Amino acid sequence: MNFKRDIPVRTYSGFALSALLVLTILTILLQSSVEKIERAGDKLLGINAQEGVANAVTSVVVYFRGFDTLGEIAVLFIAALGIGLMVSSHKSAQRHKEESNFILQTASKLLFPFITLFGVYVMIYGHLSPGGGFQGGVIIASGVLLLLISYQNFEVPHALITALETLAGISYVLIGLLGLWILDHFLGNFLPSDISDMGMLISGGIIPLIYIIVGVKVGSEMSMIVQNLIQRSDDE
Amino acid sequence: MMSSLLDWFIQPDVITAIVAFGSMGLFFVGLFGLLTQRHLIKIFISISLMEAAVFLYFLGTIFHRELTAPILGDGHTAFTGMNDPIPHAMILTAIVIGMALFALGVSFAIEYYKLTGRTDINKMKEMGE
């Protein structure tokens, strides 16, 4: 294979192997003192038993570290904005796609409702079983991708998706501000969350509500990204 | 003899050593691809491999065999004896951000190809080298 220039490959490989050795030795040495280290996760699981939901990872992502999730949604929004800005015109790109055959069209028409139903289920039951907003949103976006590649004149309705995404983003911040107003800290849990409800669908206060909002936003953003990457105009 | 060999593999020190070697090996494969390949898309694939190696290393070194997943299922009624849920949440965020980064980078590559028609990084001469 052609190497691009005279980079010292042996230097880099020696560096990498010695880093590997150092990391291994450090990890094995750390294992011997693991009983003396008190991890933050144990305390958090104790707090979660008082005011959390059955899925500890969901309550960490949405409630205990909810501000980080807001930042992650902002990063996704900026990436979708950057991809959308590069499409120079909004002409429909029917000449980009070829007419696909009958098997693909029939199968995708059959499969799309089940994929959407599964995505909505994963989104709504995110606080009781593994799953949540991110996974459910991306599942719905992959169903939309399946429809986009089988039908030539299918387009995601632009105004509806933009409205959904905007409403979801605004309501996340509004719920946080409502928690600030009622309970004196951002994203405070102001809906009733009894510990006796743990395991029920309506439990944990605002946690399932926020995860559904996150799922709607991620799903609509991924659909727009996928459509922008398929339909790009050739002329400038 | 076979049971003693299997017992040796189950010790937590050995599992941590396997995880450290394996993930650093995967990281090195990604680094090798980043240094020696010339096509733009291959460089993105190599960066994605390096990210996957870091996630595996992160979750592999806090893994204990006796503790279970941090979800209350059937059979569990209390939050004791579970793995740490904080690194799981951090890795979830990092995976999603890595995907957003790749979508944007691939979009930039397409636009550059439409402008100049080149995907070989040896032939990109705009920065003057």
Added chain:
Amino acid sequence: MTGLIILATFVSMIVVAFASVTQKSLPDAIILFMGVGLGSVILFYLFQAPDVAMTEAVISAGISSLIFLMALKHLGEES
């Protein structure tokens, strides 16, 4: 037994990753990258992290590789 499975998965992931990086044709490289994602999902399941496994399966072996494949069509390398 868990250690043996982890070792076997790591070895196969490294081999598939090396094959993916040194391929000549780009669609083959992306499909082999999906194989690395599959090995990653198996390892996340063995590390008792079901949320992370589901996210990695949907995003890395799903949307991310499909975005790469769709971009190849615009770069003129579809074969």
